[in-house]
Amino acid sequence: MFTRMIVVFFLIISLGALWGCAGIPVAGGPAARETQVAQTPTAPQPAAQVPRITHKGPKLRVGIVDFVNKTTYGAGRLGTSASDILTTELFKTGAFILVERAQIKQVLGEQALGQTGAVNPETAAQAGRVLGLNALVTGSISQFGVSTGGADYGVYRQKVQTAKCVVDVRVVEASTGQLLFADSGKGEFERKAQEVLGLGTRAGYDETLGQEALRSAITKFMDNLVQQLQNVEWSGRIASISGPDIYINVGRDVGLKMGDTLTVQTLGKEIYDPQTKILLGREEGAVKGELTVTGYVGDKLTKARARAGTGFLVNDIVKVK
Secondary structure, three states, X not given: OHHHHHHHHHHHHHHHHHHHHOOOOOOOOHHHHHOOOOOEEOOOOOXXXXXXXXXXXXXXXXXXXXXXXXXXXXXXXXXXXXXXXXXXXXXXXXXXXXXXXXXXXXXHOOOOOOOOOOOOHHHHHHHHHHHOOOEEEEEEEEEEEEEEEEEEOOOXXXXXXXXXXXXXXXXXXXXXXXXXXXXXXXXXXXXXXXXXXXXXXXXOOOHHHHHHHHHHHHHHHHHHHHHHHHOOOOOEEEEEEEOOEEEEOOOHHHOOOOOOEEEEEOOOOEEEOOOOOOEEEEOOOOEXXXXXXXXXXXXXXXXXEEEEEOOOOOOOEEEEO
C-alpha cells in the first residue's frame, strides 16, 4: 500500500512537470480540475483601427444590405454577421448616418437583391428615393472554411481550429445604382482547445470563430471603404414648401449648419440602356437657385429659405454649394 502511494505521488509530480512544459497551469483541486483546460483563442493580429473622422460638410446617409453567403457554412447567419460587423465599424468613424437594415428590407422586399450580393440600379434608386440614401453598401462572403489540426503527446492533446474567409464589398451610388467601389479582404482566426488525461474541452465548431474571421477580413478594406464613401457627393431633397419656408428631408444629425448655402437642381431625366432597359443614371438637372439654411424642425427636417432663384418644387435635389 505504501509503495503504491509512492508511485502515485511520483506520477503526480511527473504530470505537474509535463503540464508546466506544455504551458498549462497546474490544477490545485477538484474545483480547479474541472476548469483547468478551457478553449483558449490565440490572440489574433491587431486589427487596423478605423479612426474617428472629423467630418466636414453633411454626413452621408448609408444603407448596408445583408451580405450574401455564397458558401455552405453558417446558412444565412454569416451574411448577417458580416453586415453587423461592417455597420459597427462604419459607425465608429462618426462620419455617416447608417440606416437600419430592417427599413431597407421593408422598402426593397426580401428578394429584391437576389442571390448575387449585387445591387441593381432600379433597386438602388428605389431605396435612395424612399429612404433618402446617398449610398448602398453590399457584398458577399465568397470563401469560408474551417480546418482542424493539433498535436497528441499521449496524456496531453491540443486541438487547433482555424477559420479563413474572403469577404467582398461593393459601394453603389443610391440614386443611379452606379458601382463606385469594389474591394475584398481575407481574414483568419484561430482557436485552441486542450485536453490532459481526458480532462478538458473537446472543441466543436463555434460560431464566434467565424465571426472573428469575418471581422479580420472586413478590417482589411475598411480604410479604402471609408475613403470611397467620403467621395460620394451628398444630396437631399425638398420635402415640403410652405410660404417662404422650404423643408429639406434631412435632420440636424446630417450636419447642415445655420447659414449654409444649398444649390437647388431639378431631378434630371433617367437614362436607360436601349437594349437591356437597365437604368444607367440620370442627366444633370438644371440649377434653379439657392437656399439658405435657417433652422431645424424636429429630428428629421431642416428648414431653409430662398436666397436666389424661383420655381422650387417638392423632390428637387439640394446640394451643398
